[in-house]
Structure formats: C-alpha cells, structure tokens
Amino acid sequence: xxxITLGRYIIEWAAVMKGNLNSISxxxxxxVQGSNKQSRRLLLCLTFGLVISAPTPARAQSEDPWRxxxxxxxxxxxxxxxxxxxxxxxxxxxxxxxxxxxxxxxFSNVDDINVFVNGxxxxxxxxxxxxxxxxxxxxxxxxxxxxxxxTSLGLLKNEEDFxxxxxxxxxxxxxxxxxxxxxxSNLRDSFGLILDTLFNPIQYQSDxxxxxxxFLLEEIxxxxxxxxxxxxxxxxxxxxxxxxxxxxxxxxxxxxxxxDEFGAF
Numbered sequence: 001x002x003x004i005t006l007g008r009y010i011i012e013w014a015a016v017m018k019g020n021l022n023s024i025s026x027x028x029x030x031x032v033q034g035s036n037k038q039s040r041r042l043l044l045c046l047t048f049g050l051v052i053s054a055p056t057p058a059r060a061q062s063e064d065p066w067r068x069x070x071x072x073x074x075x076x077x078x079x080x081x082x083x084x085x086x087x088x089x090x091x092x093x094x095x096x097x098x099x100x101x102x103x104x105x106x107f108s109n110v111d112d113i114n115v116f117v118n119g120x121x122x123x124x125x126x127x128x129x130x131x132x133x134x135x136x137x138x139x140x141x142x143x144x145x146x147x148x149x150x151t152s153l154g155l156l157k158n159e160e161d162f163x164x165x166x167x168x169x170x171x172x173x174x175x176x177x178x179x180x181x182x183x184x185s186n187l188r189d190s191f192g193l194i195l196d197t198l199f200n201p202i203q204y205q206s207d208x209x210x211x212x213x214x215f216l217l218e219e220i221x222x223x224x225x226x227x228x229x230x231x232x233x234x235x236x237x238x239x240x241x242x243x244x245x246x247x248x249x250x251x252x253x254x255x256x257x258x259x260d261e262f263g264a265f
Contacts, residue, residue: 109145
C-alpha cells in the first residue's frame with residue numbers, strides 16, 4: 001500500500017539527506033529500532049523541509065514523464081489507504097506488541113529466501129552465508145521465524161531484491177511509476193517486483209484463502225508499524241514519496257555508497 005511503501009523509504013532517505021549513512025552497512029541499518037525514534041522523527045521533519053523548500057531544478061532530477069497519471073494513481077492509493085487499510089491497521093495495532101513482533105518476524109524470515117537468492121546473483125558470498133544461516137536458525141530454533149534468534153547471534157538482516165540485483169548489473173531505473181496498491185516504483189523495480197513475487201513461497205500455498213490471508217496480514221502488519229509516521233507528512237506528499245523512493249533505491253543499489261554533491265564545499 002501507499003503508506004507501507006512510503007514508510008519504508010522516508011526514514012532512510014532523511015538519513016541519506018543528512019549525510020550520515022555512508023559508513024553504515026545495510027545490515028546494520030536494519031537494526032535501528034525504537035530507541036532512536038525521536039531522532040528519526042527530527043530527521044524526517046528536516047527532510048520534509050528540504051523537499052518542500054527545494055527549488056524546481058532540484059525536484060526535476062527525478063525522471064517522471066508520467067507525472068499526471070502517477071498523481072492520479074497516488075490519489076487512488078491514498079484514498080484506499082484512508083478508507084480501509086489505515087482503520088484496519090489501527091485496530092490491529094491494539095494487539096500485544098509481542099504478537100505483532102512475531103508476525104513481523106515470520107514475514108521477515110520468508111523474505112530472507114528472496115534476500116538469499118539475490119545475494120547469490122550479486123555474488124555477495126559473505127552475506128549469502130549469513131542469510132542462509134539466519135534463515136536456517138530462525139526457521140528451526142525460531143519456530144518458522146516467529147522468534148528472531150539469528151539477530152542475537154550476530155546474523156543481521158540484509159535487504160536485497162531483484163530490483164537491486166538488476167541495478168547492480170547496470171540496468172537503469174527508468175521512469176518513476178506509481179503502481180496501484182503497490183505504490184512507488186520505477187520500470188526496473190516493477191519488473192523486479194514480479195520476480196520477487198515468484199520467489200515468495202507464500203505465492204505457492206495451495207489453499208487460496210490461506211494465501212490471501214497471509215498476504216493481507218503482511219500488509220496490515222506493515223501498515224500498523226508505520227501509523228506514527230502519518231503525522232509527519234504534509235505539503236506535497238506526492239513529491240515527498242517520489243524523492244524518498246528514488247533516494248532510497250539509489251542507496252540500496254549502491255550499497256550505501258552515495259556521492260556527496262556538496263563534498264567540495
């Protein structure tokens with residue numbers, strides 16, 4: 001959903017704009033948790049100010065030839081979120097934290113399969129060993145991933161997908177696209193999303209009602225974890241989401257190595 005996609009991007013993009021992520025690995029970044037919520041909110045506010053106050057040429061850096069259509073899809077996604085997804089996620093949020101954490105851990109463990117495959121394709125063999133060990137531990141000792149025992153043993157979560165793999169192979173992102181329901185993307189990552197879906201084992205669950213329920217639960221759990229971010233977004237939200245997405249994808253594809261445009265000053 002729109003805000004699920006947005007929430008995954010804005011915190012990290014704010015930190016990129018702040019210029020303090022170059023020395024942090026992707027696996028380390030995933031470990032940032034609730035203890036620094038206040039600092040992350042501050043960074044978000046600072047980033048928001050940068051977005052709405054930036055001159056037009058700075059905004060034009062994003063390739064967005066289909067902006068009119070994208071904005072219509074954005075409005076649809078936002079309406080759908082406000083009408084259905086957000087209210088359901090708010091109700092889900094009253095469940096005990098340990099229950100919601102277990103749900104999130106389960107889906108994170110499922111995602112580690114895709115992470116492992118893309119690590120192989122990018123020849124990140126150290127990460128592949130960590131990812132395979134992480135999946136094995138959490139799937140067994142962690143009871144199908146409900147408990148994240150691997151992190152406590154130093155096997156940190158990595159973040160890879162087919163969009164990143166294509167980017168590492170030199171495939172350009174192409175124009176920005178706002179997908180119905182799925183949210184922000186680009187041509188490269190839209191194709192990568194199809195491959196990500198094919199490598200998701202939930203997709204092959206024979207019971208269609210269970211398969212749909214799992215996909216729905218994952219979206220609700222993700223949306224619930226991002227409810228606190230809603231109050232931080234105002235102004236031109238379309239531009240905010242677009243630039244947050246593009247900055248974060250560049251960061252991920254380049255493994256955190258971002259060129260500092262102001263480094264000479």
